[in-house]
Amino acid sequence: MANVSHGRSDIASHPDVSEMRERYARMLGGRDVALVDGPVFLLGLYCAASPWIVHYAASQPALMTHNLIMGIAIGLLALGFTRAPERMYGLSWAMCAMGIWMIIAPWVVGTAPDRGVIINNIVIGALALCLGLVCAASSARRTPMT
Numbered sequence: 001m002a003n004v005s006h007g008r009s010d011i012a013s014h015p016d017v018s019e020m021r022e023r024y025a026r027m028l029g030g031r032d033v034a035l036v037d038g039p040v041f042l043l044g045l046y047c048a049a050s051p052w053i054v055h056y057a058a059s060q061p062a063l064m065t066h067n068l069i070m071g072i073a074i075g076l077l078a079l080g081f082t083r084a085p086e087r088m089y090g091l092s093w094a095m096c097a098m099g100i101w102m103i104i105a106p107w108v109v110g111t112a113p114d115r116g117v118i119i120n121n122i123v124i125g126a127l128a129l130c131l132g133l134v135c136a137a138s139s140a141r142r143t144p145m146t
Contacts, residue, residue: 036081036131036134036135036138037078037081037082038078039127039131040074040077040078040081040095040128040131040135041074041075041078041079041082043074043078043124043127043128043131044071044072044073044074044075044076044077044078045071045075046071046124047067047070047071047074047102047124047128048067048068048070048071048072048075049071050067050071050120050124051063051064051067051068054116054117054120056113056114056116056117056120059114060110060111060113060117062109062110062111063105063106063109063110063113063117063121066105066109067105067121067124070098070101070102070105073098074095074098074128077091077094077095081135089135089136089138092132092133092135092136092138093132093136094132095128095129095131095132095135096128096129096132096133096136097132098125098128098132099124099125099126099127099128099129099130099131099132100125100129101125102121102122102124102125102128103121103122103125103126103129104125105121105125106118106121
């Protein structure tokens with residue numbers, strides 16, 4: 001009877017090992033900030049739902065609409081970071097700008113915001129700014145200097 005079982009061998013003997021290693025490195029090249037994608041998405045989800053969580057949807061209708069739209073935008077950035085990181089991490093600076101805007105938005109968009117609304121937007125803005133800086137730093141570290 002013929003021996004059809006394959007012995008365990010190292011992948012180094014595979015004829016396409018160099019191509020497989022290059023493909024694997026390309027695949028993982030944009031995933032160095034994969035741990036940031038989830039928190040960015042959750043931040044966007046919270047930002048969109050915060051008018052109802054903090055209970056200012058009725059008292060601040062303009063700010064409610066603003067936070068809903070900004071939350072959706074942050075969530076879409078997170079999905080973009082996950083789907084096409086090599087193209088989207090350049091937009092991490094936009095997330096930093098969105099974070100700064102979220103900090104000042106209660107006074108610009110809102111009408112006489114109370115303390116809870118202000119603290120809510122400052123926390124969301126600070127987290128968006130920090131996460132955007134992490135993404136931007138990672139993007140700058142990955143981009144080769146020419």
